[in-house]
Amino acid sequence: MSETQKREAARAALDEVRPGMRLGLGTGSTARHFVELLAEKVAAGLECLCVPTSEATAEQARGLDIPLTDLDSIDHLDLTVDGADEIGPGLALIKGAGGALLREKIVADASTRMVVIADGSKLVDTLGRFPLPIEVNRFGLGATRRAIARIMEAHGAEGGLALRRRAAGEPFVTDGGHLILDASFGRISSPEAVSRALLDIPGVVQHGLFLAVCKRAYVAGADGVKTVDP
Ligand SMILES: O=C[C@H](O)[C@H](O)[C@H](O)COP(=O)(O)O
Numbered sequence: 001m002s003e004t005q006k007r008e009a010a011r012a013a014l015d016e017v018r019p020g021m022r023l024g025l026g027t028g029s030t031a032r033h034f035v036e037l038l039a040e041k042v043a044a045g046l047e048c049l050c051v052p053t054s055e056a057t058a059e060q061a062r063g064l065d066i067p068l069t070d071l072d073s074i075d076h077l078d079l080t081v082d083g084a085d086e087i088g089p090g091l092a093l094i095k096g097a098g099g100a101l102l103r104e105k106i107v108a109d110a111s112t113r114m115v116v117i118a119d120g121s122k123l124v125d126t127l128g129r130f131p132l133p134i135e136v137n138r139f140g141l142g143a144t145r146r147a148i149a150r151i152m153e154a155h156g157a158e159g160g161l162a163l164r165r166r167a168a169g170e171p172f173v174t175d176g177g178h179l180i181l182d183a184s185f186g187r188i189s190s191p192e193a194v195s196r197a198l199l200d201i202p203g204v205v206q207h208g209l210f211l212a213v214c215k216r217a218y219v220a221g222a223d224g225v226k227t228v229d230p
Pocket residue numbers: 026027028029030031082083084085095096097098099100101104
C-alpha cells in the first residue's frame with residue numbers, strides 16, 4: 001500500500017504528541033514513518049522520552065537521535081503509536097506481522113493511550129482474514145501446535161497453522177527468543193473467546209489479538225486521513 005498514505009496517517013497521529021510526553025514507538029513500515037516524523041520534531045526541540053517496541057525500532061530511533069529509555073525505568077507511558085495488520089469493529093486489532101507483538105502488547109498495556117496508524121486496506125468487518133500471529137515457547141512446540149490447532153478447529157478456522165520462517169528457511173525468532181505460529185482462521189467471530197483459549201495454553205507466550213486496547217485509528221485513504229474511534 002502507498003507509503004504516502006502511511007506517512008499521512010503517521011503525521012495525523014503526531015498531532016497527539018505534546019512536549020514532555022513518554023511515548024511508545026511501534027514497529028513496522030507505518031510506524032517507521034511516525035518515528036521519522038517524530039525525529040524531525042525532536043531535532044526542532046521537542047522533549048520526549050520513548051520506549052521502542054522492537055530492536056528494529058530501537059535501532060531506527062537511536063539513529064535519528066530520539067531519546068530512548070526502557071520500560072522498567074518509568075511507571076507509565078502517555079501515548080503509544082503503532083501500526084496494525086487488521087482493524088476490526090470496536091478497534092479490535094490483529095498485530096504481529098513483523099513479529100513484535102509481545103513487546104507491542106506490553107508497551108500498549110503500559111500506556112495511558114494507544115492509537116494505530118494505517119492505510120485503508122487494514123479496515124475489515126471481521127478479524128481473521130490476516131493470519132493471527134501467535135508467539136510460542138520453543139519448548140514443547142509440537143504440543144503447543146496441536147493445542148492451537150484444536151482451538152482453531154473449535155472456532156471454525158478455514159486454514160492451517162504454519163511455523164513462521166525467514167526467507168532462507170530457518171524459523172523466525174522474535175526479539176524475546178520465541179517462535180511464531182501463524183494461524184489462518186479466515187474469520188474470528190468470537191475474538192475474546194479465542195484470546196482466552198489461546199492464553200490458556202502453557203506454551204503460548206502471547207497472541208496478536210489486541211482487544212479493547214486501541215483508543216483511535218488514523219486511517220489514510222485517497223481522500224485523506226479519517227479518525228476511527230471505538
Ligand atoms: O509486529 C509487527 C507489528 O504488529 C506491525 O505494527 C504490524 O504488522 C503493521 O505493520 P505495517 O505497518 O508494516 O503494515
